[in-house]
Amino acid sequence: MSAGPEAWAGRRLGAGPGGDDEPGAAFRVVGKALPRVDGVQKVTGATIYADDIELPGMLACVLLRSPHPHARIRSVDATAARSLPGVTAVLTSEDLPIRFGPLPISQDEEVLASAKVRYVGDPVAAVAARDEPTARAACKLIEVDYEVLATVGSIEEALEVPVDEPIHGDTEIGNIHRFVALEFGDVDEGFALADHVREDVLFYEGSNHLAMEEHSATAVFAGDQLTLWSSTQAPHNVHRVLSKVLELPMGHVRVVATPHGGGFGGKVDPFAHEVAVAKLAMVTGRPVKCTLTREEVFYNHRGRHPVLMWVRTGATRDGKITAMHFRTALDGGAYASLGVATTHYTGALQTATYAIPAYRFEGARVFTNKATCGPKRGHGVPQPRFGLEIHLDKLADDLAIDPVVLRQQNFVKPYTRTVNGLRITSSGLEEVTEKVVAASAFRRRPRPVGHGQGFAVSAYLCGAGFPMYLNRMPHSEVNLKVDRGGVTVFCGATDIGQGSDTVLATLVAEELGLARGDVRVVTADTGLTPVDLGSYSSRVTFMAGNAAIDAARKMRAILVDAVASRGGQPGAAVRVGDGGIGEVSFEEAVALAEEARGTISTSGSYAPPKGISGRFRGSGVGPSPAFTFTAAVVDLDADPLTGEVRVNKVFVAHDIGRILNPVLVRGQVDGSVYMALGEALMEEQSYRKGLHHHPSVLEYKTPLALDMPAIETILVETIDPEGPYGAKEVGQGPMLPVVPAVVSAIHDALGVWIDEVPVTPDKVLRALDQRAKGGEGRVGPRRFPDIPYPPCTKVSPDAATASL
Amino acid sequence: MLRLPVFSYLRPGSPVEATQMLADHGGRAKLVAGGTDLLPKMKRRQLAPEVLVAIGHLDALRQLEVSPSGAATLGAGTTLSQALRHPALREQQPGYLEAVRVVSTPALRNAGTVGGNLCVDTRCNYYDMTEEWRSAIGFCRKAGGEVCRVAASSPRCWAVSSSDTAPMAIALGATALLAGPDGMREVPVASLYADDGAAYLALAATEVLTALRLPASEGWRSAYQKLRRRASMDFPVASAAVALHLDGPVVDGCRIVLGAVASHPLEVPSAADLLVGGELDDDAIDRAATEAARLAKPLDNTDLSFPWRKRMVKVIVERAVRQAAGRA
Ligand SMILES: Cc1cc2nc3c(=O)[nH]c(=O)nc-3n(C[C@H](O)[C@H](O)[C@H](O)COP(=O)(O)OP(=O)(O)OC[C@H]3O[C@@H](n4cnc5c(N)ncnc54)[C@H](O)[C@@H]3O)c2cc1C
Numbered sequence A: 001m002s003a004g005p006e007a008w009a010g011r012r013l014g015a016g017p018g019g020d021d022e023p024g025a026a027f028r029v030v031g032k033a034l035p036r037v038d039g040v041q042k043v044t045g046a047t048i049y050a051d052d053i054e055l056p057g058m059l060a061c062v063l064l065r066s067p068h069p070h071a072r073i074r075s076v077d078a079t080a081a082r083s084l085p086g087v088t089a090v091l092t093s094e095d096l097p098i099r100f101g102p103l104p105i106s107q108d109e110e111v112l113a114s115a116k117v118r119y120v121g122d123p124v125a126a127v128a129a130r131d132e133p134t135a136r137a138a139c140k141l142i143e144v145d146y147e148v149l150a151t152v153g154s155i156e157e158a159l160e161v162p163v164d165e166p167i168h169g170d171t172e173i174g175n176i177h178r179f180v181a182l183e184f185g186d187v188d189e190g191f192a193l194a195d196h197v198r199e200d201v202l203f204y205e206g207s208n209h210l211a212m213e214e215h216s217a218t219a220v221f222a223g224d225q226l227t228l229w230s231s232t233q234a235p236h237n238v239h240r241v242l243s244k245v246l247e248l249p250m251g252h253v254r255v256v257a258t259p260h261g262g263g264f265g266g267k268v269d270p271f272a273h274e275v276a277v278a279k280l281a282m283v284t285g286r287p288v289k290c291t292l293t294r295e296e297v298f299y300n301h302r303g304r305h306p307v308l309m310w311v312r313t314g315a316t317r318d319g320k321i322t323a324m325h326f327r328t329a330l331d332g333g334a335y336a337s338l339g340v341a342t343t344h345y346t347g348a349l350q351t352a353t354y355a356i357p358a359y360r361f362e363g364a365r366v367f368t369n370k371a372t373c374g375p376k377r378g379h380g381v382p383q384p385r386f387g388l389e390i391h392l393d394k395l396a397d398d399l400a401i402d403p404v405v406l407r408q409q410n411f412v413k414p415y416t417r418t419v420n421g422l423r424i425t426s427s428g429l430e431e432v433t434e435k436v437v438a439a440s441a442f443r444r445r446p447r448p449v450g451h452g453q454g455f456a457v458s459a460y461l462c463g464a465g466f467p468m469y470l471n472r473m474p475h476s477e478v479n480l481k482v483d484r485g486g487v488t489v490f491c492g493a494t495d496i497g498q499g500s501d502t503v504l505a506t507l508v509a510e511e512l513g514l515a516r517g518d519v520r521v522v523t524a525d526t527g528l529t530p531v532d533l534g535s536y537s538s539r540v541t542f543m544a545g546n547a548a549i550d551a552a553r554k555m556r557a558i559l560v561d562a563v564a565s566r567g568g569q570p571g572a573a574v575r576v577g578d579g580g581i582g583e584v585s586f587e588e589a590v591a592l593a594e595e596a597r598g599t600i601s602t603s604g605s606y607a608p609p610k611g612i613s614g615r616f617r618g619s620g621v622g623p624s625p626a627f628t629f630t631a632a633v634v635d636l637d638a639d640p641l642t643g644e645v646r647v648n649k650v651f652v653a654h655d656i657g658r659i660l661n662p663v664l665v666r667g668q669v670d671g672s673v674y675m676a677l678g679e680a681l682m683e684e685q686s687y688r689k690g691l692h693h694h695p696s697v698l699e700y701k702t703p704l705a706l707d708m709p710a711i712e713t714i715l716v717e718t719i720d721p722e723g724p725y726g727a728k729e730v731g732q733g734p735m736l737p738v739v740p741a742v743v744s745a746i747h748d749a750l751g752v753w754i755d756e757v758p759v760t761p762d763k764v765l766r767a768l769d770q771r772a773k774g775g776e777g778r779v780g781p782r783r784f785p786d787i788p789y790p791p792c793t794k795v796s797p798d799a800a801t802a803s804l
Numbered sequence B: 001m002l003r004l005p006v007f008s009y010l011r012p013g014s015p016v017e018a019t020q021m022l023a024d025h026g027g028r029a030k031l032v033a034g035g036t037d038l039l040p041k042m043k044r045r046q047l048a049p050e051v052l053v054a055i056g057h058l059d060a061l062r063q064l065e066v067s068p069s070g071a072a073t074l075g076a077g078t079t080l081s082q083a084l085r086h087p088a089l090r091e092q093q094p095g096y097l098e099a100v101r102v103v104s105t106p107a108l109r110n111a112g113t114v115g116g117n118l119c120v121d122t123r124c125n126y127y128d129m130t131e132e133w134r135s136a137i138g139f140c141r142k143a144g145g146e147v148c149r150v151a152a153s154s155p156r157c158w159a160v161s162s163s164d165t166a167p168m169a170i171a172l173g174a175t176a177l178l179a180g181p182d183g184m185r186e187v188p189v190a191s192l193y194a195d196d197g198a199a200y201l202a203l204a205a206t207e208v209l210t211a212l213r214l215p216a217s218e219g220w221r222s223a224y225q226k227l228r229r230r231a232s233m234d235f236p237v238a239s240a241a242v243a244l245h246l247d248g249p250v251v252d253g254c255r256i257v258l259g260a261v262a263s264h265p266l267e268v269p270s271a272a273d274l275l276v277g278g279e280l281d282d283d284a285i286d287r288a289a290t291e292a293a294r295l296a297k298p299l300d301n302t303d304l305s306f307p308w309r310k311r312m313v314k315v316i317v318e319r320a321v322r323q324a325a326g327r328a
């Protein structure tokens, strides 16, 4: 199926400011390398982060956390803690009996555990005291009587019959949290058509987000209004949870997301400490703050799921994929979090880069007694992307086809539908591939032992097509206030460091013909700003950006109209730009409009269009109004004597749609490369008997600035018909191909396959040893466990594309 | 945030006064120089001395002298960065500085001192953790408990000697100057250490290390090889310091000292002896490196796997020997 861009979108290709006809009409602010609007404050230390908040009379909150991975709570006695001088209040589970969670279908978390604890770090009590040392001392006085239960420590253990009892009481089979089983097209027939079929088993270890800023929240309860400042990525989620658990109307709760020292998905979920400080503020009548330690951040987690993968692909002799069967098993940790979505994501985007005619996906998420996994940059996609790309490298080897050519032959074409119903629009997949291969001289690379290059591609969403809770409201809303006081954009979007405030200011300035500094941005305050669903799934530039353009265009029309009617000209003759509207200055135009209409404010909103997904159960995860495409080549040296890997350079070509600000875009690519190298070579959220190995930033290894290789970023503009001025995303996509490209480059350098990340020096040596002894030269999981997946729901091609 | 426990901070006017203060407070006081090792450990409540006796400010400990022959005396309070910038030291003691250069990060080298690095605490993955973490698993021997988490049946602690400069100083034949209540003494650097992860220093509790003395090179060549996950910051998980003296093609002196594979810097004379008296051919180097690796007994208490670390000792000794030999 293929149709031109026009058939796919309401907006004209390349529409410039004001929706001008000319494609790419001259931009004045968009595309310029301007510094971020909050940059100076951040580098001079002026920014007030959540933990910088100090209020008169403020109390410090510390959570008492479980030292056991799995235990029943027989009793909690806080008497001694309550009578410690300086302690104002101690909460236990009776004070907060209502459960919560980020998704309506997984409300399985308690603020404070009542009957059992499920991981080391599960909160049991919350203390408010005059200062942190007193609160910590009080925690030591709380007596918790635990009955220790057997620990479930791995995917394999979670698949066994529980020794004592399942971690959660409501699972159908043992510790299996969730299944997904879907089949698109006739997979058996697809395999029958294949000349060659290959199977691989791979593993991707879990990792923490490691945002520089630890989570922190401060609450005030005054009158009957609760205000919470928190380093959250999704104030809307926290708002809903506070209202539910504290039984306060939404209108009595205000959540303000403070400037961030990084999120990466680790601050999307609502957390126990956020609810605890709110409740403590209500109970004590004093402001209450809780700032987590680094160790607690590792326990809060919601990071990358460890995923075990099995993939089977059939292909013709000349490398055309005929069918694919992909299985995943996710180690979810103790609670659900967004794990249902994660599970779907481990199967959803394989088809976004390769035209797979028949596709079967079976996924299972299990509960274990470890910190809860959730969304981390790429949310459920980096793991299968790693598995898929390594698998295709091997398939190319089997068929003696160049790995780039094998992929190119199967590339998804722009403006098509995938077999699982994803609507693909603009795509620079061909172009990013050509550019990255050329820039890295991949085809002409030298091949001495120890030096290698690896290549991979990927696709990612520009915002989830559906909200976390079912509703038909906009995904992002913007109010624009223009008057004698200036121009202010109000939007619920949260700048977590990715630069979304800068993007909003850029887009509004562009539409109104102003300099970017003329636009004030107020964001992420549920009491002041209209709703935005949050900073996740690379949705903010796309969705809040479109909402901002919508509001700004309406404002522009009002101003143009005011100026035109005064001069008796047609609106079309009024030029907007350089700080003026037609013949008059912007300020004068505003005065004219205010005279004519009173207060002027406009609003805009964005919801993804209908018809971007198929119609089947589970079709809600994966679709997006647009996709980005990335290709990467990693160049490295691997030491055959030590197994150590040194990355020399990473080449990333990314289809950005349109560059709104090259500084921000490159920053996101750099950050993505950093994160990918960490996951490929070092990071391990790993445990020994349920206890995190190393919840410390010195022992948990991640690359530092001085470890970073050179990065060459190549940006390809495809001007997406749905995106704000054609822009797409860059927050997550560019990290995806880097991980498999590292592993592929190690194979190129030394001839061994490390089918699991992180690749450590001893794994490389083990593989080399094995090969020296005549073995296959591979380190990775031996087998994929037997998982009692339910029968696949068969989705016919018609249903997959039903909503077209 | 992890916060420091409450403590008193004393600023003596001289090293002798520092030793007096240590004596006055018995076991409740600890010296602090740059604090880059001690303070993080206090935040994690691995140590909670009631009194800190500061020595970083003492001019008497900041001298840095290089004699015309090349012998050098570095005051214990000299920062690692000061040592790295010193022109005569760079000229005369490149081997020592090679080890200094790979200590930690630039920021930590600006604060960390020559003496602090020699006295840096031993490390263990079960010990260098917060109090909460250690209480979840139960306190180990080094923290006053009854068991070792690494070698459960062992009566001692196996925490790892993690100083980069100590193996090198020993290989170079350096000595340490100590001030105590009874005056000064000068000892070989090797004798600063005890083979015990818990009580790793052989100094008296009242003694202050005042200076490190590096002999003139007199034709000795040296090299330092360090393994770690991140070249930007990490402690060694295995290292090798080699000093060689050649008479024409024949080795007539050799010292090999391993770091981070035992609770003290591990000198391996039986490996060095395999090189002395012969030419430096591949065979000899291989035999010496193999012997060094045989003697290394790393346990599973640092980053990266311990079988890998043991095996790597051979590689790094071999590389250090070749590197040293190649230097003028
Ligand atoms: C992130 C990080 C990475 C690190 N990486 C490395 C590394 O790669 N290699 C490495 O070797 N070290 C490393 N260190 C440890 C430390 O920073 C250095 O060893 C540093 O040189 C210690 O010096 P200091 O002056 O800060 O010691 P301090 O912290 O002041 O003291 C350390 C110990 O020595 C004692 N002490 C200090 N001075 C004297 C003296 N004159 N006489 C007697 N006792 C004394 C103190 O009582 C204390 O027990 C690292 C530390 C951190 C936090």
Ligand code: SF4
Residues within 6 Å of the ligand: B123, B124, B125, B126, B127, B140, B141, B142, B143, B147, B148, B149, B150, B151, B156, B157, B158, B159, B197, B198, B301
């Ligand atoms: S080696 Fe044993 S006793 Fe020593 S610090 Fe480690 S676990 Fe504790």
